[in-house]
Amino acid sequence: MDTQASAAARRPLPACDAPGGRIRQENQAMILRAAEHVFARAGFAGATMAEIAVRAGVPKSNLHYYFRTKQALYRAVLAHTLQLWLSETDIIRAELPPQVALEQYIRAKMRLSASHPDASRVFANELLHGAHEIGEVLRQVLRELVSRKAAVVQQWIDRGQMAPVDPQHLFFTIWAATQTYADFESQVCAVLGVSQLEQRDYAQATEHLVALLLRGCGLDPEPAAPDRRA
16 A cells, blocks of 8 residues: 555545535535446455555445445445446437437447446446346336337338337447447557556547448437647
């Protein structure tokens, strides 16, 4: 443990305000990001609350104040990740053109892969090990939401606004295509010959996926705006 991390581990979190207040939310967000990092690298079995506390820069006692057990914290990380992903499906509405809705959804999923790669890796690892902690949520909440959004896609198809694709499998394809840049970043970096993915890499990948997926749905993607930074 380096000196800075050791000192940070002894620094208590700010006093909590009212339940659900700003300080509490900020503290929980800080802990969740630290837990994402540790769980993504050590897995649930290998991670420790002490290591997460050091990563968050708080005493272990403060960590237990917010999350009494490692399992509770692990479940919170999974739930937070799913909440982030599901909130982006709000754009998929029948009154919007499918090109607009699907493009925005793909771009949002890519932004989350770039901004929360560890969260995606923790979630993927949970699924690979049988989804024991979050399986019921997937079978209920996720299944119901995908059913509703798939019905929107089917409406677009029935109206002749897009090609007849399988609505549910379309979501699986979008998830797989976007999350691979987080879950398998090492593989992507190895092939691209870079040490880590930068903003420009995500930007290039996003344009590729938008064009590829929209064309697969029989939609014409808008040409990308020129990069003014060049």
